[in-house]
Amino acid sequence: xxLIAADHICVRxxxxxVLHDVSLEIAAGEIVTILGPNGSGKSxxxxxxxxxxxxAEGQIRRQAGLRIGYVPxxxxxxxxxPISVRRFLSxxxxxxxxxxxxxxxxxxxxxxxxxQMTALSGGQLQRVLLARALLGNPQVLMLDEPxxxxxxxGEAAFYRLIEEVRSATGAAVLMISHDLHVVMAASDxxxxxxxxxxxxxxxxxxxxxxxxxxxFGLGTQGxxxxxxxxxxxEHPVDEGHVHHHDHHHHQGHDHEHDHAG
Amino acid sequence: xxxxxLVRAGLAAVGLxxxxxxxxxxxIWRRMAYFGDATAHAxxxxxxxxxxxxxxxxxxxxxVALAMAVTIAGLSARGWAMDTxxxxxxxxxxxxxxxxxxxxxxxxxxxxSYLFGDILAVSxxxxxxxxxxxxxxxxxxxxxxxxxxxxxxxxxxxxxAGIRPDRERLVLVIALxxxxxxxxxxVGALLIAAMLIIPAAAARGFARTPEAMAxxxxxxxxxxxxxxxxxxLWQDTPTGPSIIVVAAGLFAAASLRRQR
Numbered sequence: 001x002x003l004i005a006a007d008h009i010c011v012r013x014x015x016x017x018v019l020h021d022v023s024l025e026i027a028a029g030e031i032v033t034i035l036g037p038n039g040s041g042k043s044x045x046x047x048x049x050x051x052x053x054x055x056a057e058g059q060i061r062r063q064a065g066l067r068i069g070y071v072p073x074x075x076x077x078x079x080x081x082p083i084s085v086r087r088f089l090s091x092x093x094x095x096x097x098x099x100x101x102x103x104x105x106x107x108x109x110x111x112x113x114x115x116q117m118t119a120l121s122g123g124q125l126q127r128v129l130l131a132r133a134l135l136g137n138p139q140v141l142m143l144d145e146p147x148x149x150x151x152x153x154g155e156a157a158f159y160r161l162i163e164e165v166r167s168a169t170g171a172a173v174l175m176i177s178h179d180l181h182v183v184m185a186a187s188d189x190x191x192x193x194x195x196x197x198x199x200x201x202x203x204x205x206x207x208x209x210x211x212x213x214x215x216f217g218l219g220t221q222g223x224x225x226x227x228x229x230x231x232x233x234e235h236p237v238d239e240g241h242v243h244h245h246d247h248h249h250h251q252g253h254d255h256e257h258d259h260a261g
Numbered sequence: 262x263x264x265x266x267l268v269r270a271g272l273a274a275v276g277l278x279x280x281x282x283x284x285x286x287x288x289i290w291r292r293m294a295y296f297g298d299a300t301a302h303a304x305x306x307x308x309x310x311x312x313x314x315x316x317x318x319x320x321x322x323x324x325v326a327l328a329m330a331v332t333i334a335g336l337s338a339r340g341w342a343m344d345t346x347x348x349x350x351x352x353x354x355x356x357x358x359x360x361x362x363x364x365x366x367x368x369x370x371x372x373x374s375y376l377f378g379d380i381l382a383v384s385x386x387x388x389x390x391x392x393x394x395x396x397x398x399x400x401x402x403x404x405x406x407x408x409x410x411x412x413x414x415x416x417x418x419x420x421x422a423g424i425r426p427d428r429e430r431l432v433l434v435i436a437l438x439x440x441x442x443x444x445x446x447x448v449g450a451l452l453i454a455a456m457l458i459i460p461a462a463a464a465r466g467f468a469r470t471p472e473a474m475a476x477x478x479x480x481x482x483x484x485x486x487x488x489x490x491x492x493x494l495w496q497d498t499p500t501g502p503s504i505i506v507v508a509a510g511l512f513a514a515a516s517l518r519r520q521r
Contacts, residue, residue: 052420070421077414081290082468092411092422116469142421 002027003066003140003172004049009058011041011048018044020196021058026140031166031173033183035206036193037215042176043073045193046144049174066140069133069171073144075125077117085120085128086113095135103131106168107161122149126158134165141165143175159186267490269388270380274486274504276391277447278460280398280440282479285461286471287402287433290413294458295344296333299351301441301453303329305358308375308445312365319390323442329354330434338427355450378449378501380490387446394443398436405432410471447486448501455505460485463512466519481511 002025011019018041026032036042047053049060050070077083089100104110107127112120120128126146133141143162147155163186166173177183184190184203191200198211206212288297304322311321333350337343362372374382383391402409412419412426419426444453464477488511489504496503 047417050417050421052417068421070418072415072417075415075418078290078292080462080465081413081471082465082474083414083471084469087470087472088414090407091414092407092419092424094407114469136422 002061003063004068005061006045006049006055007059007061009048009055009060011044011053012056018195019048022193022197023058024191024197024200026172026174028139028172029166029170030188031162031186032175032189032191033187034174034176034191034193035178035183035216040194042193043144046142046174046176050142063139067136067138069136069138069141071126071129071133071141071143071146073148073176075129079118083117084113085109085115085117088117088128089113089132089135091132093136099135103135104128106134106165107131123154123158126150127161130161130165134169137169138171140172140174143173145176145178147177159183162186266381266383267494269383269385270490270500271487273380273383273388273391273447274490275483276388276395277440277444277456278479278482278486280395280436280443281456281482282460282464282477283402283475284398284433284436284440285457285478285482286464286475287409287413288437288454288457289461289465290471291433293433293437294454295347295351296330297437297454297457299333299347299354300326300330300437301444301450302351302355302358304441304445304450304453305375306354306361307358307442309358309361309365312362318445319442322445323438326441327435327438330438331431334430334434338430358450373499374449375445376449376451377499378445378447378452380447380500380504381493383446391443391447394439398439398443401432401436401439405429409433448504452501452505455508456482456485459505459508459512463508463515466515481508481515485511 005025006023009019009022010017022041022045024032034042034045044053048055050068051060085104086097086100089095089103095103100113101110104112107130109124109127109131112124112128117125117128126149130141130143130146141162146162147158150158162173162175165171175183184207187203189200190203190206192198192206192209192212192215194215198215199206199209201209288294303325307322307325308318309321310316310325311318314321329350333347336346359372362375408419408424409429409432411422412424412429416426419429440457441450441453444456448456460482461474461478463481464474468474468477485504485508488507489500492498492507493500493503
């Protein structure tokens, strides 16, 4: 039984079709990443699942009473509004001081409750947004490019945090990302989007799919190879077709031109 | 005690600031200053409508202010260029109102009381309406407070939490129309928006939470009302503008204190 599912949805802005015939399901406890170039409809897909943008065709099914924690791509707080981190955590549902402190602890922001939201750095703001999302005890976390504006270390730390949260709470995670190799390491399943779903599957399968390579070209292959290399060492007992894929990769540079072109 | 016109005027000013404090904070946070102006200016048209139909002035202003506010909210939701639209609507409403009112010679002589208020002439019944209206606004805002704050911060966050931002916007629109109807007698159509914005802006620098800003804005608004009343008695100046003069003075003092 999936927590949330999109069933052949289309989303249009005026006459412009942004998403065409997209279907996906999120099951409890899995980490799913949506990858795609700019303008591929990643954010729109997330917003459709949240009910922010209406779907023109198809439907979205949610488990009754599903609790969703949403971390938006960015949050610009008008400087005219004074609001502390602690007060922000109590929106829209008030939480106790104990719960708020625990949520800040979990995201590594211990003792920041009194700080004004407008004084936070980009990485701190992302952590506070995540803390707020966690306070709703969500069954699904939805994150829209959560590591934008973080440096590489910050990125890696943030994905480790997501992984920790998943194992501690059992929440499913659906996130959008553009930084490929980190996401690959942190995801159970990757969905490659470009207006429609080009390909999907485990990170390993997707990174070898011709559709994926066509979309992201050659540039990312190095990073993926690097990741895969490390990953194989960490988990030597992986599924059988690893070698097949690696084999493809090592002598695959010539072929890639076909796919990318 | 209520027999004294000064006591009634003071109570009216304090009552009004109960509503303008928190509502003014939202007007600032959501950058609705011009919106407030347009709605308030429409009140003059409401006066003319009330006179033409023999309705109470308060009801006429309430209806027209509400119609104006709903129209603007609808246009903004459809993505009109708000700066231009509001500029057109605010000043047209005022001009149409002034022209319409001029058809009633009895009012013509008394026009300044609608433009600048006539707080010293507040009757017991009007005082009751001011407090009733202000408490209604306060109750409405308190009831929707968490949802209003969330959708003011981010409509997406509100949506994701099951809040409908368009409904919350409507709550503010209704509150604004109520405040306009209540404030017309006190500060007048031209200065209602000032009563919303200036106390809340003065409160901003001293607050660390939204609630503190709203509460401080109430206090500064009440102080301005009483101070303006005093200034008006002492120097024989028009009361509505005097209230705003004191509020502006408090704002300037607050800004200076913050910069030190």
